Amino acid sequence: MSQTFRNRIVDYTAAAVVLIAVFICLVPFLYILSQSLSSSKAIISQAVTIYPIDFNIDAYKVVFGDAAMLYSLFYTVILTAVFVLLALTVTILAAYPLTKKRLKGRSVLLLMMLFTMYFSGGLIPDYLNVKNLSLLDTPLALILPGLMSVYYMIILKSFFQNLPDSLMEAAHLDGCNELQILLKIVLPLSKPALATVSLLYAVYRWNYFQDALFYITDQKLYTIQLKLYNVINISQQMSGENLLVNLPSESLKAASIMFGTIPILLVYPWLQKYFVSGIMIGAVKG
């Protein structure tokens, strides 16, 4: 009796702690959301906290009324999808062979890849490289340079290594070649790892804007984050103008942030089932 009672107290306490933590994580998000739905008078007077005041959707009308914003959202969605697909392919094709002990020069290859994790050419050599490859002002400039992250490759590689060898030997005896083993045995068993790596790649591509800033000058190829960055930070460096510049209102900034954040948030629930099934696979194998 007292045992269950004590358990219950522990449960409730844990639940309360988790709820508070969730709330703390949600507050900034709610703050931006309510700002985007409030009047600028309420925002300037600092009356807005986690629920909107003077509820209105004017800011969203402006954001959704901006064809360039919608265009760049769709463009970024496609760019991210293509990037994730290509990046995942390349990462798998690099990680899988590196798990095979019979691959000659395996350690040298790995070392060369690791080297790039510690040393990079720097911004300007990177820029010159992209320029000399004629990639400036093309979507490829945002895809090729970051196509494989060594870090994520190592995550995948360790996951592949932990798969039982006997499975692959069995497939081999049944007449599968290496490609078939990879496609039919290894990848289906690695869904949780693949989902994680895809999500990491997707978030990276979605949020990273520095490369777009430097490699892209054609506004049609701006990613949504670069546009967002422009809208939000414009007021911070305006000292030179000393003039009447019609700055975007706080609610418009907030609405733009919501506009750029929601799509990537939607990816997570969709991938969640793979995380769950991943846990179950582990459980069966013991």
Next chain:
Amino acid sequence: MKVKTGRSISISLAALLIASTLSACTSNSSSGTSGTNTTNTTPNATAGAPKEHRTLTVEVFDRGKPGQPDLNDNYWTKYINDNFGKQFNATVKFVSVPRAQEVDKLNVLMAAGQAPDITYTYNQGVVYNYVQQGGLAELDSALKQYGPTLTKYLGDDVLKYGKFNGKQYSVPGKRTVLASSNTFIRKDWLDKLGLPVPTTPDQFYDTMVAFKEKNPGNVSGVIPYGFSLQPLNPGLSFIPEAFKPSNLTEEQFATLQAQSIWLTNWRMPGFDKAVSYVNKMFNAGLISPNFATDKDGKLLDADISNGKVGAFQTNWDGPYRTAPGNYANLVKNVPGAQLVPIDPWQNDAGKHPKNGYSPNGMYIIIPKTSKNVDLAIQYLNWMSDPKVTLFLQNGQEGVDYNMVNGVPKQTGTTNTGDKMMTVANNLDYDILSNGIELGDQKKNDSAISAGYPGYEKDVENALKVSMVDYYATYFYSIPNAADAKNNAALKNLSAQMLAKLIVAKPAEVDGLYKSLVQQYMDQGGKAVEDEFIKNYKAQNNK
């Protein structure tokens, strides 16, 4: 049904991507060919054959304004290409640079030799660096040959700001509004208490005490003097003007007030007294209690809007601006509230000196890698024609604006669509003028106030007040390398020093001031000051 729409969306998305990839490829290859064209034609062009077609690249700020048109293809770029382009057989191509990251992007473009023929920035330090690294084209001969109208328009007063080590490396734009700040006070509070407008620091102090004790606005948590300490620009606004001796020598002025008055000139005579003055106000509970943590001034804006603040200093037109719209919000929250600009910072000579902006605007530079120096100067020369300036800043008469008493009044066509100006008067295309330019200061002033609908009279008055006893900071023709190196760190340190000094006990301020300034001098302040002294002497052959 659902499947169908999903599929058609994915097909159209795929088509969009392919299209954008292809269009990028074509645009890339075409720019490639135009690039080779330029190199082929350069020898001819310098030999004086304007018939060869050339491409001139020009930077344009991308301010990310919702609904803005393509910055390389709109009403204004068409006008430029139809006029300048046809006349000089050139295509003007605009390269957009995000406003908030302009320096980062510029550094990369310069380092890679990819900067546009006409590049610009407001950041003087960046230009200094490029000059010292030898990255900029020298413009003296080109200006002489191709820029007669340009040279006349800017005059020596402005052009000297583009001279480094005696050579013209930059064409500075002309600033038409030199006003910096104003002190505003709640007129309705003064009236309620039957107090006069304060005209000296002592009167101002007494007024603030009266605001605190009598609380004429009947608000909880009254803040007689609203103040925020912003680490990017730490300072005391115009208060030091009142305590600076009026008889400083030119050398003292040049070396001890090398920065604007609203920054921390720790070694300027009288700055210590200004600090004590604010310290006294703080200890009497007269200034914003959270001034040190209000780093972006948003809390101050809120306090002003909510009617808690009696007086404050800000940009000369601050309250009248639509963003954040402090005055409009204040009147909504407190009907009958009235703000007026006042002039209380009287010095020992009975004057009200005000440090304003120097007459130069943005720095227009031409990278050394440019093959179109002559064409670039011709472009600027074309732009300095008053007719072109008028069009680029206002549009077409009768359509986009009407002349009322010699001042253009906008019809509103330039707020949206193809004609949208992302900044008032198109400053990012009309790069030569920073502010409306009608060729006459009086007309300019009335045109400026027309930009604040509902506050025309107030703005005209505010501009007048903020220009009483105007002066500019001393002009140096030699860059200060120590300042470029230490500026950011010293600013940061200054913000901390100022916060400590303001909250100190009044009896301890003097001692603390000395020890903190000593620390400041040791951490780079001395090197900066020494170099200013050295440069001043070199410039004046002493």
